Amino acid sequence: MNVPEDLLYTETHEWIKREGENIRVGITDHAQSELTDVVYVELPKMDRQANAKEAIAVVESVKAASDIYAPVKGTIVEINKALEADPGLINREPYGQGWIFVLKIDNADDLKQLKDAAGYKNQIG
Amino acid sequence: MSEAAQKCTPLYDEHVRLGAKIILFGGWLMPVQYTSIVEEHHAVRKNVGIFDISHMGQLIAEGSGARAWLNFMLTNNVDKLQIRQGQYTFLLNEHGGIIDDLIVYRIDDEKFLLVVNASRTGEDFDWLKKHLPGHVELENRSADFGGVAIQGPRIRQLCHALFGKDVDLPTRNHIVDLPFEGTNVSVARTGYTGEDGVEVFFRAKDATKFWNAALEQGTPMGIKSCGLGARDTLRLEMCYPLNGSDLSPERNPIEAGLGFFVDLTKPNFIGRDMLLRTKERGPREKLVPFRMKEKGPPPRPHYAVFENSERIGEVTSGTISPSLNWGVGMAYVSAPHAKIGAQIDIEIRGQKFPATIEKKPLYRK
Helix, strand or coil: CCCCCCCCCCCCCCCEECCCCCEEEEEEEHCCCCCCCCEEEEECCCCCCCCCCCCEEEEEEECCEEEECCCCCCEEEECCHHHHCCCCHHHHHHCCCCCCCEEEEEEHHHHHHHHHHHHHHHCCC | CCCCEEECCCCCHHHCCCCEEEEEECCCCEEEECCHHHHHHHHHCCCCEEEECCCEEEEEECCCCHHHHHHHCCCHHHHHHHCCCEEEEEECCCCEEEEEEEEEEEEEEEEEEEEECCCHHHHHHHHHHHHCCCCCEEEEEEEHEEEEEEEEECCHHHHHHHHHHEEEEEEEEEEEEEECCCCEEEEEECCCCCCCCCEEEEEEEEHHHHHHHHHHHHHHCCCCCHHHHHHHHHHHCCCCCCCCCCCCCCCCCCCCCHHCCCCCCCCCCCCCCHHHHHHHHHCCEEEEEEECCCCCCCCCCCCEEECEEEEEEEEEEEECCCCCCCEEEEEEHHHHHHCCCCCEEEEECCCCEEECCCCCCCCCC
């Protein structure tokens, strides 16, 4: 399973890419392979404020709906509208065109709570 | 659920070997998918797919008077069956509620095979046993048999490869015994997908041999092993009901729109009085198929159904149909609203999404 070294991770299978004051968030290759066949993505609203671990998006596969959580506290500043037309991007390019939202983080120190690649690999076995 | 309650079919090791995702379904550890529900679904619509149905129950009723007794226990008319023919039917409680939906095959003059839902096998057996007359024998043979459904347009070609070119397949809803590598298997022309296909039953010890032979012979035809996920999307496109979702002891076959499989001209059967009453008064609610009007989130069981601002019912089955690439489902709605073409709303996470009540089936080739 692909777990890029330069990203951070949550226990709930989101990946996090630091972009200055913002983070870009999606779901991991492992998560998309467990879900398979993503058929719908409910994106968060722009400018929405979210607390860490708050459910702010939904990824639906044929079989089930899964909540996506804000990895840390912040504000939604960008959402991936491409997923509305092509939710399968999450399956095909989980770390690329399948990103879900960009969050402006309140406090960069919060990122220290997240897992590194080794920690996440350990979690998924 | 305790470990002991988790049952494995004789094909469990094959599923694991093929990398299936396993879920607990009605007490059984079953493959929900091998690679992708959507890919498996398309394999059945376009080529051929094989499903493990060994979890389903097999009950055998035999003895003088078995036919008359089953006509009292089941809704459809067993007298209409020729030997080697089967029919879809219901087992009801005294209130007309659905204990199970099943296929009954007439194996001999007074010998019948009932193929029942996995999660209901014990309950069905107990209910039948409770009403069993002295001269009829009832056996639960579920543990002795394994089974597969092989479904899809290339089924004939595959059956010829498996059983020989000269073999005649049974006609629709009929069952025959065919020789297979030194043993006999029962082949029924039935299924739960809307495609031409067969359901094959064999002794549990022959399960792996048959499964692997079908996968090997089916390779040139593009066969795929298919899990419960694809089974669910395929049946839903055809509006075939799923027991536990669309059918329950609180629902009767008239409400479910399945009165065709109830013979009210029979003088007596369990549940008949309640069904007659439902038919006279009209059901309070009806099961209807619907299709979303816009591309959006998949409808799912338990979502509320509205017409204008009035709540009129609840979704019992829903998905994004892989064939249509569109949201579809079935819902019980109050009878005055259950009209083909009616505009309804499905409430999904607090937001209403428009849908239209459709005719069965939701998908046609």
